[in-house]
Amino acid sequence: MNRLRINLDALHHNLATISGWLAPSGAHWTLVSKVLCGNKELLQALMNMGVRSMGDTRMLNLQALAEIDENLERWYFRVPHLSIAPDVVRLAQASLNSEIEVIEKLNEEAAKLRIMHKIIIMIELGDLREGILPGSLVNFYRKVYQLPSIEVIGIGTNLGCLSGLIPNVDHLTQLVLYRELLELKFNHRLPLISAGTSSILPLLRRRQVPNAINHWRIGESLFIGSDLINNGTLEGLRDDVFILEAEIAEIKHKNMAPSGETGSLRPFDVNPDETAAPGQRGRRALITIGELDTDVHGLKPMNDAHRVVGASSDITVIHVGDQDGVPPPKVGDVLPFKLNYSALLRLMNNRYVEKHMGSLSVDLTQSGIINKPTLTAITKDEGVHVRLNP
Numbered sequence: 001m002n003r004l005r006i007n008l009d010a011l012h013h014n015l016a017t018i019s020g021w022l023a024p025s026g027a028h029w030t031l032v033s034k035v036l037c038g039n040k041e042l043l044q045a046l047m048n049m050g051v052r053s054m055g056d057t058r059m060l061n062l063q064a065l066a067e068i069d070e071n072l073e074r075w076y077f078r079v080p081h082l083s084i085a086p087d088v089v090r091l092a093q094a095s096l097n098s099e100i101e102v103i104e105k106l107n108e109e110a111a112k113l114r115i116m117h118k119i120i121i122m123i124e125l126g127d128l129r130e131g132i133l134p135g136s137l138v139n140f141y142r143k144v145y146q147l148p149s150i151e152v153i154g155i156g157t158n159l160g161c162l163s164g165l166i167p168n169v170d171h172l173t174q175l176v177l178y179r180e181l182l183e184l185k186f187n188h189r190l191p192l193i194s195a196g197t198s199s200i201l202p203l204l205r206r207r208q209v210p211n212a213i214n215h216w217r218i219g220e221s222l223f224i225g226s227d228l229i230n231n232g233t234l235e236g237l238r239d240d241v242f243i244l245e246a247e248i249a250e251i252k253h254k255n256m257a258p259s260g261e262t263g264s265l266r267p268f269d270v271n272p273d274e275t276a277a278p279g280q281r282g283r284r285a286l287i288t289i290g291e292l293d294t295d296v297h298g299l300k301p302m303n304d305a306h307r308v309v310g311a312s313s314d315i316t317v318i319h320v321g322d323q324d325g326v327p328p329p330k331v332g333d334v335l336p337f338k339l340n341y342s343a344l345l346r347l348m349n350n351r352y353v354e355k356h357m358g359s360l361s362v363d364l365t366q367s368g369i370i371n372k373p374t375l376t377a378i379t380k381d382e383g384v385h386v387r388l389n390p
Contacts, residue, residue, distance in 0.1 A: 001354065002246050002289055004347050006042060008360040010238040012049050014222050015370045017236050021204055025211050027196065028374035030055045030075050032219030035341065037348045038064040045357060047072065050370035055092075055217060059084060062091040073373040077217060079122070079130045085109050093375055094118040096156060096194070098130050103144055110149035117149060118375060120156040120194045120215075125174060127165040129158050134178065141182055153378055154192030154215065155179055160199040166229060167200050169208050176212045191378045199228040205235070215374060220341045242344050244299065244337040244353075246287035248329055251320070256280045283320050283328060287335060290314040293350050298343025302336040 022029055030053040036042050038061035046054070047069055055075030056062050065074055076095040080088045085105040088095055090113070097103050097119045110117040121141065124131030132140050137155075144152055155178055159167040175193050183190055196209070196216030203209050220226050225237035233239045289311075290296065296311040301318065309317040320329055329335065339347065347353055 002244070002287070002293075003354040003356050005243045005245055006355060006357040007238075007241050007243070008045055008358055009362065010241040011045075011223070012360060012362055012364075014225060014237050014241065015046075015049055015051070018201075018218060018222060019370050021201070022196075022216060025209075025214070027211075027214045027216055028053070028192075028377060029196065029216035029218055029371050030073070030374060031222065031371060032056070032077060032217050033065070034058065034061065034077070035219055035223055035345050035348055037061065037345075039348065039355065040064055040068060041357060042355070044068055045360070049360075049364060050368065052369060052373045053371050053375075059087045059091060062087075066091055073375055075217075080106065089113060089115070089117050094120070094153065096120045096122050096130070098122045098124075098132050100140065100143055103147065103150060107147040107150045115149070116151045118151045118153045118378075119144070120154050120192065121152060123155055123157050123175065123178065125157045125159060125165075125171050127157075127159050127161060129161055131157060134174070137178055137182070138185060141186065145186060145188070152190065153375070154190050154194055155182070156192070156194030156215070158197070159195070160197075160228060167203065169203070169210075171195075172200075172203075172210050172213055176210050179212070192374070198222070198226060201234060202227055202229040224339060224341060224344060226341065239338055242339055242347075243302070244289070244294070244339060244343075244347065245334045246289045246316075246337065248285045248331055248333050248335060249288050249315075250286040251329060251331055252284060253281050254284050256282050256319075283322060284309065285318045285320050285329060285335065287316050287318060288314060289316050289353070293353055294346045295340070295342040298340035300338040300340070302338060306335065 031051050033054045034057045043065060053073040054065055055077040057078035062074055065072055074092045076088050076092040079098055080095055080102050082102055082105050086109045089106055089109040103119060106117050122131040124133055144150060155175060157175060159165055159171055172195055175195050179190050179193055192215040193213050194215035195213050198218055198221035200209060201221050221234055221237060223241055225233040225239035227234040290313045291311050292313045296308060296316050299308055305321050305323050307319045309319050318335060322328060
């Protein structure tokens with residue numbers, strides 16, 4: 001049997017640790033739940049741990065959140081397109097935006113429901129994904145500020161999500177200055193700067209994030225412990241929340257290199273052992289997980305002596321070698337793998353692989369609220385709210 005094992009103890013540890021890192025600055029954070037693909041059992045487990053604010057990029061996943069708890073704070077974390085504006089307003093209290101036409105449509109739909117829809121204006125700072133150019137910020141805000149059913153609650157950015165741009169203090173300081181510019185020019189408070197993400201956490205650990213960065217959107221580091229700037233795992237976080245357990249279907253000694261000419265026939269990449277001598281043989285195990293199920297390049301064998309050789313749509317080949325004093329694996333044994341974000345995302349969206357959650361051993365009654373609602377903490381006040389010292 002193949003299954004994705006979910007360690008709730010490790011998940012709760014990462015939740016509490018990240019909350020502890022953010023607590024001194026008084027920042028709020030929203031859990032980015034998109035990698036869970038609307039899995040209600042796991043979403044409910046997170047709510048049981050104290051999560052009160054989540055964001056997603058799929059309407060079906062937001063609907064699942066609403067069905068579990070209609071009072072949960074919900075954010076839409078993908079720039080909306082016009083045709084889904086009614087669903088965005090219905091299912092999310094807040095969204096990230098960069099197009100006037102879309103915001104006008106959100107305003108129209110919010111007016112129909114007699115509610116205010118909150119938005120963050122996204123600014124492009126070099127990663128070349130969503131966001132308006134800084135030079136157009138004042139005119140953009142002037143148009144949006146007049147919409148009666150839209151409340152601009154802040155500005156934000158995405159860094160490192162497309163081009164791999166490494167975030168730095170200058171990027172964050174720019175946002176602080178843009179917020180001060182808008183508050184001074186329009187004499188209106190903007191409570192949030194939403195620029196904290198998993199990629200910014202290493203800067204936070206080095207105390208290089210301005211306190212004015214007060215809204216975080218965190219997913220990857222929470223679920224797999226990633227240090228996205230330095231690679232590896234952030235100190236203090238666990239990387240074993242999700243473990244893929246794959247059963248060996250075949251194991252045999254075979255040549256380490258193909259016998260004969262190879263070309264473009266293979267549909268997926270392989271990872272050959274360039275050091276293998278001609279005719280050299282090794283022990284290879286086949287597991288029934290393939291490219292249809294996950295990003296095979298994101299599988300990391302927990303046994304350091306094992307190596308992923310390659311995969312087809314349904315089969316992955318693992319070189320398991322021979323270890324002194326260790327009995328070789330056999331058919332029916334289970335090989336465990338840690339995952340990168342891409343591999344986890346595809347496995348969670350895979351209906352062919354069973355998901356199994358382990359029991360939570362900690363006493364949640366003693367753990368308090370893990371992440372508090374952000375939007376209810378925003379209070380309207382007149383006048384300028386400028387932070388000259390970021």
